[in-house]
Amino acid sequence: MPETSQPDFKKLVRERLEGSSLSPTRETEIVEELSAHLCDRYEELLRTRITDEAAFGIVSRELEAHELIQQLRRVEQAASGVPTLGATSGSNVFEELCYDLRYAFRLLRLNPTFTLVAVVSLALGIGANTAIFELLNAVRLRTLPVRDPQHLALIKLDTHGKGITGEGIGGTTTFAQYEQVRDRNQGFSELAAWGNSTFDLNTGGEVHNARGIYVSGNYFSVLGVNPALGRLINPADDARGCGAPGVVISYPFWRREYAESGSVIGKVITLDGHPFTILGVSAPYFFGMEVGRQFDVAIPLCAEAIMRPEHSALTHLDSWWLTMFGRLKPDWTLERASAQLQAISPSILQQTLPTHYNPRDKKDYLNFQFSAVPGETGTSGLRRVYDSPLLLLLAITALVLLIACANLANLMLARASAREREIAIRLALGAARRRLIRQLLTESLLIAGIGAMAGLVIAHSVSRIIVSRLSTHDRPVFIDLSLDWRMFAFTALLAVITCVLFGLAPALRATSAAPSRAMNASGRTVISSRERNGLRRGLVVTQVALSLVLMVTALLFVRSLQHLMQMDVGFQRDGILITYADMTRLNLSKQQRLDYAAEMLENIRHLPGVQAAAQTNVVPASGFGWNESILVHDKRQGLSNFMRTSPGYFGTMGTPILLGRDFDDRDSATSPKVAVINQRFAEKILNTQNAVGMTFQTHSFEDRPALTFQVIGMVKNAKYGDVRDEFEPVAYVPAAQDDEPDGGPAYMVRTSLPMEHMTAEIKQSAMNMSPAISLDFRIFKTQINESLARERMLATLSGFFGVLAGVLAVVGIYGVISYMVVRRTNEIGVRMALGATRGNIVRLILREAGTLLGVGLAIGTVLAVIAGRAATSLLYGLKATDIATYGMAIGILGTVTCAASLLPAGRAAKLDPMVALREE
DSSP: OOTTSOOOHHHHHHHHHTTSOOOHHHHHHHHHHHHHHHHHHHHHHHTTTOOHHHHHHHHHHHHHTOHHHHHHHHHHTGGGTOOOTTOOOTTHHHHHHHHHHHHHHHHHHHOHHHHHHHHHHHHHHHHHHHHHHHHHIIIIIOOOSSSSGGGEEEEEEEOTTOOOTTTTSSSSBOHHHHHHHHHHOSSEEEEEEEEEEEEEOSSSEEOOEEEEEEEOTTHHHHHTOOEEEEOOOOGGGOOTTOSSOOEEEOHHHHHHHHTTOTTOTTOEEEETTEEEEEEEEEOTTOOOSBTBOOOSEEEEGGGHHHHOSSSOTTTOTTOOOBEEEEEEOTTOOHHHHHHHHHHHHHHHHHHTOOTTOOHHHHHHHHTOEEEEEEOTTOBOHHHHHHHHHHHHHHHHHHHHHHHHHHHHHHHHHHHHHHTHHHHHHHHHTTOOHHHHHHHHHHHHHHHHHHHHHHHHHHHHHHHHHHHHHHOOSSSOOBOOOOOOHHHHHHHHHHHHHHHHHHHHHHHHHHTOSOHHHHTOTTOOOOSOHHHHHHHHHHHHHHHHHHHHHHHHHHHHHHHHHHHHHHSOOSSOOTTEEEEEEEOGGGOOOHHHHHHHHHHHHHHHHTSTTEEEEEEESSOTTSSOOEEEEEEETTEEEEEEEEEEEOTTHHHHHTOOEEEEOOOOTTSOTTSOOEEEEEHHHHHHTSOSSOOTTOEEEEOOBTTBOOOEEEEEEEEOOOOOSOTTSOOOOEEEEEGGGOSSOOSOOEEEEEESSOHHHHHHHHHHHHHHHOTTOEEEEEEHHHHHHHHTHHHHHHHHHHHHHHHHHHHHHHHHHHHHHHHHHHHTHHHHHHHHHTTOOHHHHHHHHHHHHHHHHHHHHHHHHHHHHHHHHHHGGGOOSSOTTOHHHHHHHHHHHHHHHHHHHHHHHHHHHTOOHHHHHHOO
16 A cells, blocks of 8 residues: 555445445445545544554454445345344344444444443442442341241330430330230230340450340241251240350351351350350351341340349340340231230330339330331341431432433434444435434443443442441441342343433434435534534533532531531540440449549559549440439429549540539548539529539439439530530539449540550559459540541542542533534634634633533532432531532532633634634
8 A cells, every 4th residue: 555645445345345246336326435434534543643554454444343334235135035124023133133232342342442431430320329229228128138037027116206214225125025025915926036235255354345145045946047057045045044044156256256166066155254155156147137237146135134133134124125026927917916016005014114214204104005017127226327328329329320421422422423424324225213223222231231340340349348437446337248139130220221321312313314414525414513512512511510419419518527527525535545444343342343443543543644534434425325304493404414423534534614623532422412514504404604502303213212413513515425416414423422333434544645555554554453354445536536437428428429420520511612622623713714813712612611511500509409408417517508518519610610621722722724724
């Protein structure tokens, strides 16, 4: 091939058509059309500055891979009865589908840049959606891996929104209620119960915790779970007053702690200092009935009295620690069983009424009702906390996918423009429009399929990362993320939907032109520019609008988290180490417990590097606490939280004392009871600004008289159970005046030394006192941050998706403006030849981009206000219509899109008018 002359494309096409049995006239027409198309393509490649040989090679390969040649042969065979391109009968449909797939694969292989952009965009969009759905599926939809889970029901106690003492601590029912419902229900073949706990595997020193569950003797049999080794707990193991019953360990715990040893059966395991014999290992697929929490050790209910001999929940009528479930009888429905439970509720509640409740609490308690709800998906605190955030994130990822589809639709429209002549020629030669649409959709489906498979891989990794971020030291999260049919169905559905969203409109548009217009030698545009550009502009406006919604949402969650992290909580977060000490194994008397706890505090205070230390029974922002009804002059004034602390607590925590004094040696077990209150207590309970010297009482119970406290000081408001909560009334009382010390104090230690060093010092100090003391350590700031795991997840994921949406929108607007510049090259040349300056051209292009941006931002603002209502309950410290947030989002999106538009505008301004005028 001579380098100085253009290749003979007519000869190349004739060689390819040899043996096609076309008539001479028809062959001449086809050669003319195809050679003109190849010539245009060749010149286009030369303009990219590649060599003549390379351009000829590319054109030759494209011709070789071109479906038109094959299609021409089929058209010529139509007269002899062979099915044509529009036929849909027999095996030809499957044959054409396979051909379309092969052809689509070749096209994608020949356009690697387009393929990469399309697949990556879809993989991110589908992967994000699938990852969130995978979590929703695992937490909300997946049934328990037990026998016939559809026949399981949970028994709940409907409290009608009335709070009672102890409600919701660890479970929904008491042991007495469980016994009554178990013995008197009629709709269940068996009823079982379980309650959560944590056991220390060590006998002293730093704790080694195992997640435990107390289970009724029939727990495993009701669920239909089989052992992997040994046997499971049965009713004989759960007899009231049992001595040292056996326990069952989970399969993961067996692998982790015993390396799958077959000789584990009969070995002794120590739980909170008590020895138990291992009876068996549960099935590998069973993790418990609570989604989000995996048990390590299962122990019979009767053993609870061994673990807590002084305060056994088996005998306390107000210990709410169990969850009941049962298996419905074959001829009973859930509604019928629930009705029967409601009918027997009054008599059961009368039998189990706690004697120390006040008259109002007794009345509320007797109006409660038992009912049955579906139990096939188990129960989950994780479900209650993360259900709404996950649904919101699924909506966010759906918008990201819509933006990706809009971007791909623009890319497909651009590709359709490049293939206009090819499609029009095929229509002129007899191909049915529906056949061409099917082929174009096949290309889209192939892209969507590859993107969906890549997205499934991404989703599986992303969902695991999310779960790991939700887990904290105190609350490790376990979620079964194994793939199931819902995951595959959801991903396949997304692939089909995305195929339609980004492929259908370009396919319809590409095949809508009259074939005669493609034969016009000077016309390279088959479809009306106004119609095509209108669709492209509409897609960009959609991208900008949806991107603004996502960016506003992301900024709302990020700023909400910042409010929680930076707000004044009333105490110091940094430099404080929490030390939980368990002294129950020392078997001390009540007075000895007080003395031992005080001695340990003094030892800690004298350690090198300790700036301050104090004792408390409630760690702030830990989710735990205790409250009492308060009476002033025998009139009930409301509820207040309580906390037992040692002298120096407020100085250790950095909580200012506003009035009065702190506790000191005068506040002993034999002196009158005193209290330090916070500002909220003074305002809400005592209705004063200066409460020092005033007295208040706690409500009396049948087994405990009313306690009177004199206020000796007032401190600044500080958060109690959760940093998200508003400031609540809090009464601080001296630890030395505790009438029922439990032997498990917590110490707040402020230090400037590294926490690892301080931990070692405290362990050595406790070991010197007694090796039987168990210790657990937490960094206070870390514990607070971990309590905000939900907000952190929303801020992180919505922020990532917001940035991704913004990038896609910028790419979309850049593509449209660049495409417009190319299509208007001749017009720009005319304008410049008539005197337009470069500034005029830049303003012309930016005006187009600004119009698209302005319309998109206007629509997006309205949508963001509507969508913001769904996020209101998850925000803290700002409203969903926060003006500053909207201003930031509009400013960021507007700036980056304008910057992206400057690039094609700059290229347009640098065009040589003479070169531009020569463009067709």
